[in-house]
Amino acid sequence: MKDKIFGVLQRVGRSFMLPIALLPVAGLLLGLGSSFTNATTIETYHLGNIIYEGGLLYTILDIMSKAGSAVFDNLALLFAMGVSIGMAKKEKEVAALSGAIAYLVMNTAISALISAKGGVEAMAANSTTSVLGITTLQMGVFGGILVGLGVAALHNRFYKIELPQVLSFFGGTRFVPIISTVVYLFVGVIMFFLWPVVQSGISHLGTLVLRSGYAGTWIYGILERALIPFGLHHVFYMPFWQTELGGSMMIDGNMVSGAQNIFFAELASKSTTEFSVSATRFMSGKFPFMIFGLPAAAFAMYRAARPEKKKMVGSLLLSAALTSMITGITEPLEFTFLFVAPLMYAVHCVLAGLSYMLMHILNVGVGMTFSGGAIDLTLFGILQGNAKTHWIWIVVVGLVYAVVYYFVFYFMITKLNLKTPGREPDDVEPKLYRRSDVNAAKAEKKAGGSAAVDMVSAMVLKGLGGKANLSDLDCCATRLRVTVQNAELVDDAMLKASGASGVIHKGNGVQVIYGPKVSVIKSNLENFMETPEAEHLDSLFAESEAETTVEETKPEPEQNSAPAEKAAGSGECLTLCTHMNGTAIPLEEVEDEVFSQKILGDGIAIRPAEGKLYAPCDGTIETVFDTRHAVNMTSADGVEILMHIGIDTVKLEGKYFEAHVSDGQAVKKGDLLISFDMEAITAAGYKLTTPMLVCNVDDYAALTPVAKGTVSVGETAIQLTK
């Protein structure tokens, strides 16, 4: 049960990442735009001559500022859609649409009830707001998350639903927006009665946090850092940043809730003279330890490394330190010592908490979009001016922090003999590094052709226990977040060899930490999983170990040519060639469900450029349909193939088709089977898309459509593995 909750929370956390990833850009627009349209800034820097209301520059900056605001103002909608996408298992685009609709419906239902009760005046003060022009309850991103989670649950439950024949049009994914609309209509009604109760509860809790003063800030800071190893920090700080838990404030006549929202509302406001530290205390504390403290800790680790390892460790630590300083993404650095020296991480948490508290005490009012790196400090601290933000204290405290971190870390590492990078015993880690180097080199060697095997992805996949072991794959800013079928199959050493700095297990949830490059690793892995090699990992690795035979056992498949013998495990590989000149498309795109849903078999389709159908392989013609619009043949290897010219063309009863072969006839690859009059068939109102299907697809382990785009007869169309 505990593991299950962790699994769900992990997915919730990473589903936040899509909308959150937008914040730095929105923040940049808002930060630049609003800084230079703020009356105080213009006055302070004597910019009145070039930036004035109505002028070109002012208007451009104003547009930037408002575009940025648009993102922050509609975050709840973004979360409704983003969480739907993140939590949906398949057909994510439908979940996104449903999330948007459900969010609108829910708010509209609430709005109607507010009117029925007598309008905004009849509601508790500050409990309402306007969302996308709808007067509704102030729910912040909670509203969006509530929609996202619910819609995703509905989606995962119903996206494959089969309805009775007459209603079948509304079945499957089409049912999801429908059921979401109905359900969220009622959720809206329920929230109208329930939310005001929650609202008062939250504001009491928020008041408590706000009143607990400096100590509260300290505890907030410690918890925020301590949750990083579990990847649950987003779930923890987001409510403070985005909801009433982080305080509410009246800015320019609007009620704004949530620390980050308050900061950005103040940023957008032209009348702000000083940022409210009651809001920024949930953010400013990140700057001193991210820009100064952690990099100093990295330096301490470098100094403590054994001399012969310094060069290798140096580049690792330097890039991690720079990432932390500039972007405020700290995990790559934190994970270098979190696992080998948990005690050091504990110290780090306490110091980080203290940093939050010091910023609070020193009245530092610098906000952030995403994290506390130099980019955010520049935009939201330095550019806003010291008078408004007191950012100078960040540098002062930061310098002290650098010294403290350096000495504390150096002292702990050397006194306790902690195994930070470059200090580990010779036999473990370096060996793994060497293996990965060897494999990478091999991958490079093979990379002569475009079909070279992606060894890193292969290692990641093998480390995770193979394709069959994955039930769910996603990533956040720095880690691959995976749900596996069997956690015992996960091989940590293999994952680390693939470049991971750490692996976290929690039941069937696995997180592999790679740092910011993780999104590339994820896409590569996804691509790799589509290739036939993914099915035969073991032989792939056996191969790369038997170095001498690598080149012979894995010839690069010749592109677009006849039977490429692929040494894919024990499976024998069969090839069918393209049956027409034209444009190859995936079967899923054929305009007829009986083909697109693969009821007749799996394969590929071609939109013909000329009215001729050719044999895709050597074999025997089984049946030429009486209506001559389709042919069955069996290949010499026993593949049962159906080629069907056009959609619904059975109704032409043979008109415009001419058969060149008859039942039972032996044919060779490339023989002309049927010719047809393209113009006449098109004029009769029929589509010419021609699927080629393997009917006995169950007899094969895998079928891979290969042909794409413009093709001519005889290119590789489909590969089958026995």
Add this chain to the structure above:
Amino acid sequence: MKTFTYTIQDEVGIHARPAGLLAKKAKEFQSTITLEKGGKSVNLTKLMAVMGMGVKCGDTVTVSVDGADEETAFAEMQAFFQQNL
């Protein structure tokens, strides 16, 4: 084993689409379901073979169901023929 005969009403006969649907339906049951016409008999799950029969409108076919779930299979196959063919 249970059998029924049916005369095809659908004007285009058992071409690709109905054959596919028929094979899909037949795969739902454990029972062996065969289609017979003019002395030739094929397993209904074998799509190629079914298409190869070239069953046309007005042809009379015999469907045999044999196996553990033949009662339900019989009823559902009969209904399927009546609705779709």
